[in-house]
Amino acid sequence: MNIKRNILLNPGPSTTTDTVKLAQVVPDICPREREFASLMGTLRSDLLRIVHAPEGEFTSVLFCGSGTLNIDVCLNSLLPAEKKILIVNNGAYSTRAAEICEYYGLPHINLRLPIDTPADPGAVEKILADNPDIAIVHTTHNETGTGLLNPIKEIGAAAHRHGAIFTVDTTSTLAMRPIDVIRDNIDFCMASAQKGIMAMTGLSFIIGRTAEIVKSKDYPRRSYYCNLFLQYDYFEKTGQMHFTPPVQTIYAAIQGLREYFAEGEEAKWARHTRVFNAIHEGLDALGFRDLIRREWQSGLVVSPIYPDDPNWDFGRIHDYCYERGFTIYPGKVSDTDTFRLCALGAIDEKDIHDFFRVFRAALDDCGVAVPVRYKEAK
Ligand SMILES: *Cc1c(COP(=O)(O)O)cnc(C)c1O
Numbered sequence: 001m002n003i004k005r006n007i008l009l010n011p012g013p014s015t016t017t018d019t020v021k022l023a024q025v026v027p028d029i030c031p032r033e034r035e036f037a038s039l040m041g042t043l044r045s046d047l048l049r050i051v052h053a054p055e056g057e058f059t060s061v062l063f064c065g066s067g068t069l070n071i072d073v074c075l076n077s078l079l080p081a082e083k084k085i086l087i088v089n090n091g092a093y094s095t096r097a098a099e100i101c102e103y104y105g106l107p108h109i110n111l112r113l114p115i116d117t118p119a120d121p122g123a124v125e126k127i128l129a130d131n132p133d134i135a136i137v138h139t140t141h142n143e144t145g146t147g148l149l150n151p152i153k154e155i156g157a158a159a160h161r162h163g164a165i166f167t168v169d170t171t172s173t174l175a176m177r178p179i180d181v182i183r184d185n186i187d188f189c190m191a192s193a194q195k196g197i198m199a200m201t202g203l204s205f206i207i208g209r210t211a212e213i214v215k216s217k218d219y220p221r222r223s224y225y226c227n228l229f230l231q232y233d234y235f236e237k238t239g240q241m242h243f244t245p246p247v248q249t250i251y252a253a254i255q256g257l258r259e260y261f262a263e264g265e266e267a268k269w270a271r272h273t274r275v276f277n278a279i280h281e282g283l284d285a286l287g288f289r290d291l292i293r294r295e296w297q298s299g300l301v302v303s304p305i306y307p308d309d310p311n312w313d314f315g316r317i318h319d320y321c322y323e324r325g326f327t328i329y330p331g332k333v334s335d336t337d338t339f340r341l342c343a344l345g346a347i348d349e350k351d352i353h354d355f356f357r358v359f360r361a362a363l364d365d366c367g368v369a370v371p372v373r374y375k376e377a378k
Contacts (some may be wrong), residue, residue: 007351009279010329011144011172011301012195013201014345016256017348020199023255024248031247037239038174039254044205044235046257047166050197050265051170053207060207061232064246067171069226070190070204071097074167075138075307076104077228078188078212078218084108086127086164088155092332093169095213104222105121107360115146118296121154128162137164141179141189144172145332147301147340148292156185165212171195176272176300176344178265187212193249198346199256202246273299278352283341286360287371289378291331291338300344306337307372314339314367320362326355 001022008015017262029036040062046061064068075097079085085108088099094114113119119139129133136241137159141152156166167188170179174189175196193199206228217229224230225243234242260268276299283290288304290297306312314337318328333337351368363370 004325006325006326006327006357008345009355010327010340010346011195011340011342012192014342015198016252017259017346018200020252020255020259020346023251024200026248026251029247031245032240033322034239034248036247040241040245040250040309041233041239043147043257046203046261047207048177050175051186051207051231054182057210058181058207059210059213060205061213061228061235062241062245062250063204063226063231064202064204064241064243065204065345066201067190067192067195067204067212068096068167069205070171070192071138071169072100072186072223073226073228073231074190074206074208075100075106075136076222076226077164077219078136078167078216080108080135080216082133084112084131084133085136085138086124086131086134086139088124088139088150090117090119090150091140091148092145093140093143093171094138097138097140097169101272104221115143116148116217116292116296118148119150119155121151121158124155125158125161125374128158128164134162134164136167136377138167139170140169141169142172142177142298142300144193144294144301146303146338147297149298151297152186155183156187160185165209167208172300172344173298174259174289176269177298178269181207193253193256196252197256197260198250198321198344199252201311202249203253223252264369271342271348274349275298275347275352278349279343280340282352282359283357285356285371286363287373289374291333291336301340302341302343303331303333303338304341305374306339308366308375309373311364311367311369312372317359317362317368321355321358324358326358328359344363347365 174191
């Protein structure tokens with residue numbers, strides 16, 4: 001089988017290997033069979049290994065759905081009665097977490113911070129000191145809308161000093177930027193199969209402290225399909241998902257993990273870093289500016305600012321690249337026009353060099369002056 005290889009520079013789903021794609025082509029199986037439960041059992045343990053979570057103390061719970069489901073499940077399931085959530089919000093994904101709190105009517109404080117600066121753990125500490133009823137502190141590791149990295153270890157330490165648990169949206173870092181739940185003070189983290197583990201969409205997972213999940217059995221029940229304890233308990237009793245799992249997606253995820261461990265945590269992070277650096281070199285050569293200071297970037301997402309050129313037309317440039325097998329993506333900030341180039345997926349620096357040849361031709365095709373121009377001096 002010859003499958004066209006597209007280079008996805010969007011923030012997930014990411015470019016996958018052919019072996020991951022083909023892992024989905026398997027004999028039909030009823031997922032209630034013991035054979036399938038055993039595959040999921042191994043998958044659950046392997047996910048713990050990615051973030052160095054001690055088995056037993058931590059567990060992983062699988063869900064059928066996209067990554068947003070994890071945020072929904074954690075926040076609605078882990079909040080005791082009469083307690084509050086603190087959302088440390090400096091971007092689109094923490095804003096999404098605050099919206100989830102609103103939809104469920106969960107008491108919360110939405111601590112809005114500048115979107116171009118790492119969250120200040122001191123500000124978090126102050127809110128915690130003033131609000132002893134905060135039971136959960138939640139933030140986003142890599143704010144995928146901008147590529148800003150948050151100091152999770154310090155925020156987690158502040159949460160723990162005040163007796164709160166720390167839930168982190170690691171969807172755009174897990175299995176890419178090394179994470180160690182103990183070192184990083186994480187009680188719950190999460191991701192979906194199409195990002196760091198370079199598999200398919202439709203499978204999401206939460207990794208967290210078993211004792212906290214068990215305690216949550218007695219917390220207010222706010223959802224049926226999206227309840228963490230219910231799903232965990234069903235896995236523990238039967239080895240299965242409560243409801244029909246995304247069968248073929250799970251086969252792809254298992255292959256993705258095989259390839260993850262074969263490549264190795266450090267080597268994979270080194271590859272993403274090579275890709276990230278190649279993206280910066282290509283953008284620097286064309287004169288683009290970044291939204292986020294380089295030292296504050298996650299190493300996975302670059303947000304260049306639109307140049308001030310009347311011929312700049314993101315849609316047209318996107319289409320030119322897309323027709324040639326390269327996908328670029330718009331930004332996600334309200335007051336500055338940006339686009340995004342991401343270092344996720346089964347790609348390497350050569351793919352980025354190939355991309356920049358096409359991107360340069362797209363700029364020429366539109367008549368955008370190179371190096372690109374900005375009205376304001378730096
Ligand atoms: C991709 C992503 C999600 C999940 O988004 P879905 O559209 O539900 O897949 C959640 N959080 C972050 C930080 C992400 O990058």
